[in-house]
Amino acid sequence: MAFTAADVKKLREMTNVGMMDCKKALTESDGDFDKAIELLREKGLAKAAKKADRVAAEGVVCATVCGDCGVGAIIEVNSETDFVAKNADFQKFVADLAGVVMQDAPADVEALKACKMGDITVQEALQExxxxxxxxxxxxxxxxxxxxTVNVAYTHMGGVIGVLVGLAVSDNLKGNATVTELGKDIGMQAAAMRPAFMDKSEVDNATLDKEREILMAQALEENKAAAKPKPENIIAKMVEGRVGKxxxxNCLLQQVFVKDSKASVEKHIAEVAKELGGEIKLVKYVRYEKGEGIEKKQDDFAAEVASMTK
Structure with missing residues (x-):
């Protein structure tokens, strides 16, 4: 019995299993839907797909750099519970995925799922x-x-937060241990201080205008309550001073360096470069915090027990 692309789409909607697996099932079942569903159940794929509706807001962030080629990767993989996130087998799986990212350079998550992990695809490994x-x-x-030039990874609290730092350095500083240590310090700074931008030049006008609006309203309220109100031009200068704050x-390079309260991150980088006799520039970084932005399910235990007694 022949089947069409519409049949594959229909089976996918019925089972929530991937398109390629649905196509294989229909091929093996010669287009018989009931048999195809049975095949998917036998392989455990339909069962796995049902779990995909459950909220996964726990998990692990893995940041790593290849010791041979210097390529860096950071990845977040989510699970439903913290118990699973702490499982050694799960953590190894996440680390292996980071290795695939470094090796195959997939464009996005869907492309990553199509990559090979041993003899099977990442998608198949994920389902298993x-x-x-x-x-x-x-x-x-x-x-x-x-x-x-130099990529450095920093992981905080066993994978709760991960940071990948990219530094451009002069040739004489490639492979320098102090540069790597600097990269880890920058990663720790980003993990702890949650900067929204790398540099003040990246702050867009809309964000600045909104911030000035808030700061101006605060300054005007303070001025109303002051025993000796300040003139408008002084208030405007106060607001600009607070924009600097x-x-x-909010900007990583302008933040006070956590290991030296007398210097900004930017100044500290310059000081290290001067001491080593070379050039160092932070060109990019990325910070992941596991589960950020995912709405977690809030269980109402009392309501659940009450419903069981009805």
């Missing part, structure tokens, strides 16, 4: 992991750095 662990597991996002709080 769902069946083995019994939870919804999702590859959420990743980035790969290969165009910076905004940069210090």
């Amino acid at each position: 992991k769902v069946l083995t662990i019994g939870e919804n597991i999702q590859i959420r996002r990743f980035e790969r750095y290969d165009d910076a 905004y940069y210090e709080e």
Whole structure:
């Protein structure tokens, strides 16, 4: 019995299993829907797909750099519970995925799922992991750095936060241990201080206008309550001074360096470069915090127990 692309789409909608697996099932079943569904169930794929509806907001962030080629990768893989996130097998799976990212340079998550992990695809390995662990597991996002001179990875709290730092350095500083240590310090800074931008030049006008509006309203309220109100031109200068404070709080290079309160991150980088007799520039970084932005399910235990007694 022949089948069409519409049949594959229909089976996918019925089972929530990937298109390629649905196509294989229909091919093996000669277009018989019931038999195709049975085949998918036998392979455990339909069962795994049902778990995909459950919220996965826990998990691990893995940031790593290849010791041989210097390519860096950071990836977030989510699970349903923190218990699974701490499982050594799950953490190895995430580290292996980071290795695939470094090696194959996939364009996005879907491309990553099509990459090989041993003899099977990442998608098939993911489905096997769902069946083995019994939870919804999702590859959420990743980035790969290969165009910076020095890539440095920093992981915080066992994978709760990961940072990948890209530094451009002069030839005489390639392979320098102090540069690598600087990269880790910058990663630690980004992990701890949550900068929204790398440099103040990246702050867009809309963000600045909104910030000035808020700061002006605050300054005017303070001025109303002051025993001796200040003239408008002084208030305007106060607001611009506070915009500078905004940069210090939200821009990585302008933040006070956590290991030296007397210097900004930017100044510290310059000081290290001067001491080593070369050039160092932070060109990019990425910070992932596991589960950020994912709405977690809030269980109402009391309501659940009450419903069971009805």
